[in-house]
Amino acid sequence: MSKTNQSPGAPAATLQQTGRSVRLSGLSKHYGDFAAVDGIDMDIRAGELLTLLGASGSGKTTTLSMIAGFTTPTEGTVLIDGEEITRVPPHKRNLGMVFQHYSLFPHMNVRTNVEFPLKQRGVPKAERRRRAMEALEVVELAHRAQARVTELSGGQQQRIALARALVFSPSVLLMDEPFGALDRALREKMQMEVRRIHRELGVTVVFVTHDQQEALTLSDRIAVFERGRIEQVGTPEDLYERPASLHVATFLGESNLLPGTVDGGVFVTRSGSRLSAGSAENGPATLVVRPEHVRVQPATGTGAGIAATVGEVVYLGADKRLVAVTADGEITARIAAAEGYRPGDDVRLGWEPGAAAVFPG
Amino acid sequence: MHTSARWSALLLAPAVLLVAICFVVPIGSIVLRSFTEPELGLATYERLFADPTTLRVLGRTLLVALGAVGLCLLFGYPYAYLMTLVGPDMRAVLMVLVLVPFWTSLMARTFAWVSLLQRDGPVSALLAFAGVPGVTLLGTAAGVMIGMVQILLPYMVLTLSTTLSRIDRGLLTAAQSLGANRYRTFFQVYLPLSLPGVFAGSALVFILALGFYITPQLLGSPRESLIAQVIGVRVERLVDFAGAGGLSLIVLLTTALCLAAAVLAFRPVRAMLGQGGDRR
Ligand SMILES: Nc1ncnc2c1ncn2[C@@H]1O[C@H](COP(=O)(O)OP(=O)(O)OP(=O)(O)O)[C@@H](O)[C@H]1O
Numbered sequence: 001m002s003k004t005n006q007s008p009g010a011p012a013a014t015l016q017q018t019g020r021s022v023r024l025s026g027l028s029k030h031y032g033d034f035a036a037v038d039g040i041d042m043d044i045r046a047g048e049l050l051t052l053l054g055a056s057g058s059g060k061t062t063t064l065s066m067i068a069g070f071t072t073p074t075e076g077t078v079l080i081d082g083e084e085i086t087r088v089p090p091h092k093r094n095l096g097m098v099f100q101h102y103s104l105f106p107h108m109n110v111r112t113n114v115e116f117p118l119k120q121r122g123v124p125k126a127e128r129r130r131r132a133m134e135a136l137e138v139v140e141l142a143h144r145a146q147a148r149v150t151e152l153s154g155g156q157q158q159r160i161a162l163a164r165a166l167v168f169s170p171s172v173l174l175m176d177e178p179f180g181a182l183d184r185a186l187r188e189k190m191q192m193e194v195r196r197i198h199r200e201l202g203v204t205v206v207f208v209t210h211d212q213q214e215a216l217t218l219s220d221r222i223a224v225f226e227r228g229r230i231e232q233v234g235t236p237e238d239l240y241e242r243p244a245s246l247h248v249a250t251f252l253g254e255s256n257l258l259p260g261t262v263d264g265g266v267f268v269t270r271s272g273s274r275l276s277a278g279s280a281e282n283g284p285a286t287l288v289v290r291p292e293h294v295r296v297q298p299a300t301g302t303g304a305g306i307a308a309t310v311g312e313v314v315y316l317g318a319d320k321r322l323v324a325v326t327a328d329g330e331i332t333a334r335i336a337a338a339e340g341y342r343p344g345d346d347v348r349l350g351w352e353p354g355a356a357a358v359f360p361g
Numbered sequence: 362m363h364t365s366a367r368w369s370a371l372l373l374a375p376a377v378l379l380v381a382i383c384f385v386v387p388i389g390s391i392v393l394r395s396f397t398e399p400e401l402g403l404a405t406y407e408r409l410f411a412d413p414t415t416l417r418v419l420g421r422t423l424l425v426a427l428g429a430v431g432l433c434l435l436f437g438y439p440y441a442y443l444m445t446l447v448g449p450d451m452r453a454v455l456m457v458l459v460l461v462p463f464w465t466s467l468m469a470r471t472f473a474w475v476s477l478l479q480r481d482g483p484v485s486a487l488l489a490f491a492g493v494p495g496v497t498l499l500g501t502a503a504g505v506m507i508g509m510v511q512i513l514l515p516y517m518v519l520t521l522s523t524t525l526s527r528i529d530r531g532l533l534t535a536a537q538s539l540g541a542n543r544y545r546t547f548f549q550v551y552l553p554l555s556l557p558g559v560f561a562g563s564a565l566v567f568i569l570a571l572g573f574y575i576t577p578q579l580l581g582s583p584r585e586s587l588i589a590q591v592i593g594v595r596v597e598r599l600v601d602f603a604g605a606g607g608l609s610l611i612v613l614l615t616t617a618l619c620l621a622a623a624v625l626a627f628r629p630v631r632a633m634l635g636q637g638g639d640r641r
């Protein structure tokens with residue numbers, strides 16, 4: 001059957017809603033001496049799509065599980081629309097949840113899977129059926145309503161799981177690496193699907209991933225996790241352009257790192273090049289600059305910047321990736337495709353003072 | 362594909378032959394005698410069904426077997442469930458506890474029950490201590506049931522634990538996130554998924570229970586004998602091979618009928634518990 005493009009909102013009328021806000025306050029989870037989550041404060045706004053991004057073991061799942069009610073916090077509270085739910089059991093929280101491994105009930109068909117949450121809420125049979133079909137239409141799988149769940153592909157199963165988590169109009173949708181098991185192409189398709197559904201239904205979404213590209217693609221805002229703490233919360237642009245720490249800067253996107261020291265507002269690289277350090281404090285530091293902010297100029301005369309030799313140039317279509325070798329290591333730059341640098345050329349690298357960030361350490 | 366199927370048929374042939382020689386031939390010959398002795402015809406069956414004890418014993422045997430299935434489920438299901446919850450070390454301990462009875466012979470265990478259940482034995486003393494004096498379970502239906510359940514329980518637990526350990530616990534988390542409390546999660550998700558194990562374990566225990574001979578002989582009363590004992594009496598004391606063969610066939614057909622009925626009942630039950638799901 002072909003994909004039908006519904007007019008936005010029309011088939012999902014009863015699924016539409018105003019998302020709710022979630023507030024985490026001083027939230028911690030200790031396992032013995034180990035703090036899996038260590039005093040998190042965060043406001044998730046009504047209707048936004050917020051991503052919890054972080055390396056493996058940084059506490060993302062534990063945080064999500066405390067919002068869902070499967071893990072009891074050691075300390076702190078969870079509030080939904082200002083109402084405390086820290087001790088409310090999971091089945092009474094009215095939150096939708098999508099897991100990495102689909103978790104569809106194998107003894108039910110597609111439609112009865114989607115009806116399950118409505119059945120728990122005592123919705124009469126006819127209405128249950130109607131709303132399940134509606135949710136299946138949102139994920140474009142209404143034509144497979146009678147299929148066994150094991151007959152479906154991974155992507156289809158995850159869309160059923162999504163329909164099942166949305167059918168009862170939960171106040172918040174929680175997703176824990178939902179597309180981790182899918183291949184890249186399908187993953188990107190599902191990301192677009194989540195964006196569309198989020199836009200159409202207006203539900204608040206908390207999305208866990210360790211894939212920075214996924215986080216950048218999906219999120220209204222991203223919370224970067226590191227060892228049980230939140231390092232920074234902000235829009236993808238905030239995080240990319242104004243990272244609050246070295247970890248955030250390196251975790252999101254590509255960056256060049258130059259080790260050195262700050263001395264009175266000047267950043268001195270190991271080889272002695274002197275660059276602007278902004279307002280960084282004196283001491284050992286690392287300068288971070290994105291490849292697209294690195295300007296490459298011919299090495300005529302003695303301008304400011306770092307002397308370098310072109311190592312390799314890779315043509316990427318829209319632009320070129322140039323790797324320059326300096327006395328402080330390699331620096332990558334993105335340059336216009338029209339620029340004609342060749343390996344071996346002597347160049348000078350520079351950037352606007354505001355484009356680089358200096359972090360202690 | 363075709364050739365490999367032929368190969369496996371060839372490889373299976375010795376096993377099939379062995380089963381045929383050891384099981385089918387003896388059963389076939391004794392059943393045959395029920396139709397040929399004393400002369401060709403159904404005389405043996407007329408004789409068996411004319412005797413009211415035949416049906417009474419058959420009914421009693423079926424009831425006892427069903428009772429054993431019920432009790433094995435009652436004790437075995439929670440036990441097998443517990444095995445899926447505990448860590449690997451504790452699971453090994455629980456598994457060994459189930460297997461221990463297999464290390465001693467059925468005869469030895471039954472005699473152990475005789476001494477435990479006899480008049481003024483330990484069980485009587487215990488019951489007296491608990492405020493129920495003067496109870497002797499040896500020679501009663503309850504005594505037989507205790508002995509049978511103890512012997513059959515491992516079969517139920519082993520069959521169930523295989524199925525239960527394969528149930529994805531993530532499904533239970535999912536059910537709760539969708540609004541099901543523990544009770545509904547059990548009845549709408551866990552129980553339907555465990556039904557294949559319940560069915561397999563029940564069928565196994567039921568069939569084994571129908572054939573029990575030593576346990577009811579030693580622990581029960583002669584007035585409440587089961588079908589295997591009656592068959593034994595015909596062979597040993599009455600030298601009535603035709604009658605024994607006839608009874609065997611009746612048991613065989615009854616068992617087959619019960620299993621067929623259970624298979625037919627199984628789908629709707631499962632579908633009902635699974636909210637109309639139409640799987641498998
Ligand atoms: N039940 C538990 N007992 C002990 N430690 C636990 C438990 N659950 C989680 N942890 C620990 O807490 C830390 C955070 O785990 P969590 O599952 O939240 O990480 P995560 O960010 O989701 O990682 P991943 O990307 O690998 O899923 C990990 O170091 C983990 O080992």
Ligand SMILES: [Mg+2]
Pocket residue numbers: 060061062
């Ligand atoms: Mg996780």
